[in-house]
Amino acid sequence: xxxxxxEALRAFHTAIRSSPGSSRSQAMKEQAQGTMxxxxxxxKSSEIEQAVNSLDRNGVDLLMKYIYKGFEKPxxxxxxxLLQWHEKALxxxxxxxxxxxxxxRKTV
Amino acid sequence: MAYHSFLLEPISCHAWNKDRTQIALCPNNxxxxxxxxxxxxxxxxxxxxxxxxxxxxxxxxxxxNRLVTCGTDRNAYVWTLKGNVWKPTLVIxxxxxxxxxxxxxxxxxxxxxxxxxxxxxxCYFEQENDWWVCKHIKKPIRSTxxxxxxxxxxxxxxxxxxxxxxxxxxxxxxxVEERPSPTPWGSKMPFGELMFESSSSCGWVxxxxxxxxxxxxxWVSHDSTLCLADAGKKMAVASLCTETLPLLAVTFITExxxxxxxxxxxxxxxxxxxxxxxxTFGGKLDVPKQSSQRGLTARERFQNLDKKASSDTANATLDxxxxxSISQISVLTGGKDKCSQFCTTGMDGGMSIWDVKVxxxxxxxxxx
Numbered sequence: 346x347x348x349x350x351x352e353a354l355r356a357f358h359t360a361i362r363s364s365p366g367s368s369r370s371q372a373m374k375e376q377a378q379g380t381m382x383x384x385x386x387x388x389k390s391s392e393i394e395q396a397v398n399s400l401d402r403n404g405v406d407l408l409m410k411y412i413y414k415g416f417e418k419p420x421x422x423x424x425x426x427l428l429q430w431h432e433k434a435l436x437x438x439x440x441x442x443x444x445x446x447x448x449x450r451k452t453v
Numbered sequence: 454m455a456y457h458s459f460l461l462e463p464i465s466c467h468a469w470n471k472d473r474t475q476i477a478l479c480p481n482n483x484x485x486x487x488x489x490x491x492x493x494x495x496x497x498x499x500x501x502x503x504x505x506x507x508x509x510x511x512x513x514x515x516x517x518n519r520l521v522t523c524g525t526d527r528n529a530y531v532w533t534l535k536g537n538v539w540k541p542t543l544v545i546x547x548x549x550x551x552x553x554x555x556x557x558x559x560x561x562x563x564x565x566x567x568x569x570x571x572x573x574x575x576c577y578f579e580q581e582n583d584w585w586v587c588k589h590i591k592k593p594i595r596s597t598x599x600x601x602x603x604x605x606x607x608x609x610x611x612x613x614x615x616x617x618x619x620x621x622x623x624x625x626x627x628x629v630e631e632r633p634s635p636t637p638w639g640s641k642m643p644f645g646e647l648m649f650e651s652s653s654s655c656g657w658v659x660x661x662x663x664x665x666x667x668x669x670x671x672w673v674s675h676d677s678t679l680c681l682a683d684a685g686k687k688m689a690v691a692s693l694c695t696e697t698l699p700l701l702a703v704t705f706i707t708e709x710x711x712x713x714x715x716x717x718x719x720x721x722x723x724x725x726x727x728x729x730x731x732x733t734f735g736g737k738l739d740v741p742k743q744s745s746q747r748g749l750t751a752r753e754r755f756q757n758l759d760k761k762a763s764s765d766t767a768n769a770t771l772d773x774x775x776x777x778s779i780s781q782i783s784v785l786t787g788g789k790d791k792c793s794q795f796c797t798t799g800m801d802g803g804m805s806i807w808d809v810k811v812x813x814x815x816x817x818x819x820x821x
Contacts, residue, residue, distance in 0.1 A: 402694055439696020441677035448655040448676035 350392055356384045357396050361404050364411075364453060374453065378418075381411045386426050397433040405438040406445050410453045413446050456774050457495060459488070460802030465508060466781060467798045471515035473785055477501075478798065479508035485522055487539075503530055503541045510555035510566070517561045523552035529566050529576065531585065544585040546574040554600050560607045562629045567598030573612055575624045575644075590622050590645045600660045604667040608633040608642055611670050613658030619672040619680070621649040637668050637684035649688055654678055656699065659715070660782075664705045665790035669725070673700035673713050681711075681725055681732055691725065693732040702782040706792035706809055712738065714779035714797055718771055720807060738807065739773045777801035 360381045365373045388396060400408060412434060415427045434442065465479035475498070477487045485508055487499040506526030513520050520532040520539065527548050530541040546552060550569030557564045566574040566587075571594050576587040596615035603610055603624075610624040623642035625633060638648040649670075656675030663670050671681040677699050680692040700715035709727065714720040722735035777800035785806065787793040798804045 406694060440698050441694060441696045444675075444677040444699060445655065445694065450653070450655050 350389075353384070353387050353392065354396055354399070356387070358399070360384045361400065361407055364407055366451065378411065378414050378453065382415050382420075382423060385411070385415065385430055386423060388426070388430075390426075390429055393429055393433050397430070397437055400437075402438075405434055406442050407453070409434050409438055409442040410446050410449065413443075414453055454774065454805060454807045456803055456805045458801075458803045459495070462802050463777070463780070463800035464798040464802055464804065466511050467783065467796075467804065468511040468513040468520070469783060469785065469796070470513050470518065476804070477511050477513060477520060478804075479511060479522075480802075481507070483507060483524065483526075485511060485520070499539055501532060501539050501541070504528065506551065509551065509553050512555050512557045512564065514557045514561040519557075519561070521555050521557060521564050523555040523566050523568075525551035527552060527568075529555060529564075529574075531564075542585065544576050544587065546576070546587055547589070548572070548574060550597075553597060556601045556603055558603050558607045558624075559605055560630070563607070563624065563626060565601050565603070565610050565624060567601050567612060567614075569597040571596055571598070571614075573598055573601065573610070573622070573624075575610075575626065577626050577629050579628070588626065588644060590624065592645070593647065593650075594620070596657075599658060600672075602661050602663050602670075604636070604638075604663050605665070606633050606636060606667060609636065609638060609648060609663075609667070611661045611663055611672075613661035613672050615657040617653040617656060617658065617674065619649075619651040619658050619661055619670065619682070620647060621670065622647060638688075649682060649684075651680065651682065651690060654680065654692070659700065660702045660713075662704050662711075662789070664708050665788055666708060669705070669708070671703055671705065671711055671725075673703045673715065675699045679703065679711070679713060679723055679732060683725075683727070683730065686727075686730060689730055691730050691732045693723065693734065695734060697721065701778060701780050702797075704782045704784055704792075704795065705789040706784070706787075706795065708790055710735070712782060712792075712795060712807075712809075714782055716778045717773075718775045718778060718799070718801075719773040720779065720782065720795075720797060739775075774805050775799045775801050775803055 460480050462481040467478040475489045483504045485501040488495040489498045504524040506524045508524045510523045523529040529544040532539045548568045548570040552566050552568045554567040563577045573590040574587040576585050579586045598612050598614050600613040608625045611621050623646040625642050625644050654674040658672050661672040668684045677695050682690045698716035700713040703713040709725045711723045712720050719739035724735050779797045779799040781798050783796045784792045785794040
């Protein structure tokens with residue numbers, strides 16, 4: 346079970362790291378969104394806080410962008426787990442991280 | 454700290470006279486009211502009525518005791534005290550949008566006005582014609598100029614704009630001054646020369662400030678960031694993504710420390726670590742008094758859970774001194790290098806004076 350947690354965490358960091366920063370391709374962005382959503386929903390509630398704490402400031406901002414992207418296109422049950430991610434990310438990133446989702450010129 | 458509630462509406466802008474006995478402010482209308490300190494009270498002593506639109510900027514020249522005001526009516530006025538009456542002189546800015554900010558230069562022989570016309574008007578007095586004329590700095594500004602600050606050499610001017618950039622221009626006017634000597638920002642300073650331009654942040658630049666020496670400039674943007682450019686490090690920019698709501702005003706209080714405030718309604722301390730080129734958050738300077746928390750009944754808990762999805766007992770009122778966003782900060786005593794007192798005004802119509810105490814010269818700053 347710890348192995349499963351470790352894999353989820355690794356998948357999470359990989360998804361964060363390989364986020365297409367200044368990609369203009371809508372297809373690439375959507376693929377990254379889909380991957381990130383899959384990773385986020387694969388976490389157990391109890392594991393979320395640890396994952397958020399393992400990120401640096403830029404990572405938290407990026408996570409917050411993906412969370413709101415996930416809210417934009419809700420699937421069955423996705424919002425529930427995203428809200429839990431939101432609560433933990435907000436605790437670390439503060440309202441500033443949400444402001445930066447709203448003001449970002451480069452969206453995820 | 455001391456808080457005085459002047460109005461029930463926002464204070465649009467304010468400026469202090471030299472000895473800090475009088476404050477000029479715009480009470481969210483077309484006028485400027487001047488209040489004088491009478492012991493513990495403030496009495497209104499003047500009402501300046503000339504603008505046809507909201508007054509968006511006021512600056513009080515400490516040595517020559519002149520006021521300059523600018524407003525949404527696209528005008529600026531220079532006010533001189535004659536006896537006990539403030540007499541206005543119209544300055545034609547040649548802009549077709551609202552003026553948004555105004556600042557006297559350190560030598561008080563020029564002032565700069567930022568406007569929605571996407572340019573800066575540099576105004577100076579022409580002796581032969583006995584009136585104020587202005588020159589424009591336009592390129593490469595692409596949107597409203599929200600804030601201005603002068604370098605101590607009276608020539609360089611920092612401007613924060615809605616096009617997300619902080620820029621430093623030369624506002625050298627050969628009619629009123631000598632050629633400036635080189636600074637860490639550059640040596641050639643013809644009028645309008647762009648000496649520095651930041652890469653885009655993602656937010657309107659609300660406020661900008663030079664350090665006392667002029668070798669650093671800091672600005673706050675609407676994307677909740679604070680940035681600082683250090684000319685001593687080849688204009689390297691340090692930036693900090695804050696956890697707060699956007700900041701609207703910033704000032705240096707020492708060469709390495711800044712106070713900023715904004716939509717979180719309380720001033721915050723930031724420190725610049727020169728060796729690492731990093732900005733860090735130093736804490737909120739407004740420590741709310743702990744309000745007594747009475748227990749919630751089970752019914753109230755359920756209602757909270759139902760309405761707010763949280764059983765948090767935190768109440769909905771603000772614990773900060775200011776009850777609405779702080780829109781302006783001004784240094785009162787000590788200058789920008791050894792500030793011991795600063796003032797904040799905000800959208801709650803209140804004005805607050807804050808004391809800065811330095812425990813030991815190398816220790817952290819504390820608020821009194």
